[in-house]
Amino acid sequence: MVVRVKTRVWVDKDGQEIIGPGIYNILKALEETGSIASAARKLGYSYKFIWTYIKKLEDVLGVPLVESRRGGKERGVSELTEVGKLLLSYYENMNKEVEQVVRAWEGKFTELLSHLDQYVSKPSREEEEIPYYEEE
Template identity: 45%
Template structure:
């Protein structure tokens, strides 16, 4: 028997959602691809959805996360601002730490459940 501990991480400011798994994937895709439209295509999302998601994160935090350049095909693009890169890094650090905790507890509970099932109840 193998037990898995799973979790979802999101960051809030007050009671307002800033970033969770979806926002993380959006920022990461923008960072990798270099455009909002390219990130949207990569993630199978609409450009409008990605743009609005980023806009909501920026308004909630009060900082610019993505520097988008207008220009159309071949001339536009987007990159994360230093604040956007920092948010991505913070989220990744939280995920890494939470993955370590989840792994520890998965192993611990697997052993504990094995011990429970070895008894005749």
């Protein structure tokens, strides 16, 4: 028997999403690839989608998350700001803690479900007579 507790974690501010699985993946891909275009290709999104998503989040937070530099051999570089890196780090740490709680509860539910037979009511030797009810 395999028991799984499923969760999705995101953080919002005044009803606006700050970070969840989607923006985490975008920021992580940007950190790994060093460019918005490469992150977009890696995730299968358009450049405009990624750029718009990041700009919307920057507007909500009021601080930049990405710094971009044009030109050069590498055709430009985009890097996460300190706040962008902190968002990734906090989200990763929060998810690790949530995962520990999830594993503990999976164990508790596994234990409960493996002993459900003790909660099955035993049939009595005499069958209970069901009273006859007639509608008026």
